[in-house]
Structure formats: structure tokens, C-alpha cells
Amino acid sequence: MDVALVEVPVYGAIVVPVDGSRLAERALALAIPLAEQHGAALVLAHAHEPPLPLMVGGGAPVRDAALDATQRAEAVLYTEKLAKRVAKLTRVPVRGLFRDGKVVPALATLVRETHAGLVVMSTHGRGGFQRFWLGSVADAFVRQATVPVLLVRGTRPPAKRLAGAAPFVRALVPVDGSRRAEHAVEAAKGLLGRGPARLTLLHVVHPMSALAGQNLKRAPEEEVVATYLEPLARRTATPTLDVRLDVKVEANVARVVMDAVEAHDADVIALAGQGLSGVQRLLVGSVADKLIRTAPVPVLVVPTHAEGATIHG
Numbered sequence: 001m002d003v004a005l006v007e008v009p010v011y012g013a014i015v016v017p018v019d020g021s022r023l024a025e026r027a028l029a030l031a032i033p034l035a036e037q038h039g040a041a042l043v044l045a046h047a048h049e050p051p052l053p054l055m056v057g058g059g060a061p062v063r064d065a066a067l068d069a070t071q072r073a074e075a076v077l078y079t080e081k082l083a084k085r086v087a088k089l090t091r092v093p094v095r096g097l098f099r100d101g102k103v104v105p106a107l108a109t110l111v112r113e114t115h116a117g118l119v120v121m122s123t124h125g126r127g128g129f130q131r132f133w134l135g136s137v138a139d140a141f142v143r144q145a146t147v148p149v150l151l152v153r154g155t156r157p158p159a160k161r162l163a164g165a166a167p168f169v170r171a172l173v174p175v176d177g178s179r180r181a182e183h184a185v186e187a188a189k190g191l192l193g194r195g196p197a198r199l200t201l202l203h204v205v206h207p208m209s210a211l212a213g214q215n216l217k218r219a220p221e222e223e224v225v226a227t228y229l230e231p232l233a234r235r236t237a238t239p240t241l242d243v244r245l246d247v248k249v250e251a252n253v254a255r256v257v258m259d260a261v262e263a264h265d266a267d268v269i270a271l272a273g274q275g276l277s278g279v280q281r282l283l284v285g286s287v288a289d290k291l292i293r294t295a296p297v298p299v300l301v302v303p304t305h306a307e308g309a310t311i312h313g
């Protein structure tokens with residue numbers, strides 16, 4: 001059964017959250033060439049959340065208005081200076097936008113106001129108590145984002161490319177037979193643009209599913225390719241986009257994806273990950289979390305409100 005994939009709009013603007021750190025600014029190494037490739041404006045977004053109230057002598061919390069004013073002024077100045085500095089590095093329009101309030105809601109509002117089609121942000125790629133500013137913001141933001149979010153681990157800068165070269169040319173997209181997962185296919189196509197590129201569709205068959213399919217006339221991997229991946233590839237391929245297929249039988253999906261990144265020399269992973277929390281974070285949620293924390297390449301997390309209806313058993 002063929003499923004119509006969602007068209008991803010052209011990026012009118014690309015939002016880059018910044019917080020005054022070099023770590024956050026590393027996302028610009030990808031955001032600038034992406035904006036140039038897609039003809040999008042760059043929006044450097046900074047949200048200022050007032051410092052927590054101080055507890056004085058065990059009494060009622062006291063907010064330090066002077067400290068808040070100083071920090072706010074420094075944040076405004078930083079945002080303005082950074083925008084001017086970045087504008088000298090690119091031909092696309094660059095704006096620095098500052099907002100007061102809690103970081104995640106403020107960023108979400110800026111995305112709507114600027115009609116952005118993509119957010120590029122750095123993340124520590126850490127879990128638990130180590131998820132501080134960027135880690136916790138990225139974690140919370142991707143769960144309520146309405147546009148794709150490209151997460152760049154800040155442990156090392158993105159690989160350098162020749163001036164004018166597309167930042168991504170080899171995308172890996174794990175698909176599991178659901179409409180939700182396949183939204184990432186079109187998002188990956190949008191990220192790659194119109195130039196020559198390669199997109200690999202990866203499907204991981206759980207060993208239990210493979211055992212259940214022993215009565216099939218062909219191996220489970222061959223069945224997946226013939227009935228699911230090949231039709232999807234035909235709908236995805238373009239004259240400039242080479243679509244390749246990969247099927248593995250394995251219980252550890254994240255490990256297979258990590259191995260596939262190396263095997264296919266992928267420079268970005270695209271997958272769905274919207275609105276999953278708690279016990280619902282099964283394939284998409286937990287795998288997305290694992291890859292965001294450990295993948296050696298940027299991860300494009302694609303939101304979708306579609307039901308995860310299975311189209312292949």
C-alpha cells in the first residue's frame with residue numbers, strides 16, 4: 001500500500017538558538033551553508049529567563065532585579081553583536097531576535113513568528129543530570145516542535161566542506177513501516193536540496209518478527225524490500241537523488257543505525273520523534289534519544305502529528 005508522503009515547505013527562515021556560549025554557536029557552521037543552499041534567512045534567537053529568586057535567611061524568595069537587568073542587557077547586546085558578525089560571513093539576511101521568558105516557549109513563539117521551516121541547534125548530547133541549558137532545552141524543544149529540528153552535538157565541530165558545497169549529501173533515514181517514520185523521508189529530501197545526493201532507507205526487522213515470518217516464501221528481508229522499501233524508494237527517488245535500501249535483522253535498533261551511519265558514510269540521520277514520552281517512547285522515542293546523545297553525525301528530528309499507523313507488518 002503506497003502512502004502519500006508529506007511535502008516539506010521551503011525553509012523561509014532557519015532559527016538558531018544561541019545562549020552566549022561557543023557551544024551554541026557551533027550550530028552556525030551548518031546553519032549558514034544550509035541557509036545559503038535554500039535561500040533562507042537566518043534568525044539567531046536568544047531567550048532570557050530571569051534568574052531564580054534568592055532565599056534570604058529562610059524567608060520569602062527575593063528576586064534580584066539589578067542582576068536580572070544586568071544579565072538581560074548583556075544578552076541583548078550579545079545577540080545584536082552576534083547577528084552583525086554572522087551577517088559579514090554570508091549573503092543571506094541575518095537577524096538577531098531577543099525574547100524574555102522561559103526558553104522553550106519563547107523559542108517556539110519565535111519559530112512561529114518568523115515562519116521558520118527549520119531549527120538548527122547545538123546539544124550537549126548528554127542525559128540525566130548532565131542535561132543542562134542546551135541539553136535540556138533541546139530535549140524539551142524537540143518534543144513540542146512544529147518544524148524539523150537539526151541537532152548538532154557540540155562535542156566536536158561539523159566536518160568542514162569546500163566553500164559553496166552542500167552541507168549534507170548522504171542521508172540515512174530509519175523507517176519502520178509507519179506514516180510517522182516516513183515523514184522523515186521527505187524532510188531528509190528537503191534538507192539535501194536539489195543537488196546530487198544519496199538517501200538510504202534503513203529498515204530493522206526484529207528477530208521475533210523474522211521468526212514469525214518463517215512460513216513466507218522468501219526471507220523476511222526480501223519481503224520487506226519487495227513490499228515496502230522498493231515502493232517507498234520509487235516514490236522518493238528523483239533524477240538527482242539516489243535512493244538505496246538496507247535491511248537488518250536485529251533487536252538493538254540504535255546500534256544498527258549507528259553501524260549503518262559508518263557503512264553508508266552518512267553525514268546526517270533523519271527520523272521522526274514528535275510527542276512521545278514515558279511508556280510511548282518505544283521505537284521512535286528511545287531510538288531518537290539514543291541517537292541524539294551518541295550519533296557521530298547531526299540528527300534531524302522531524303515532528304508529525306500523524307498517527308503511527310503501520311503500513312507494513
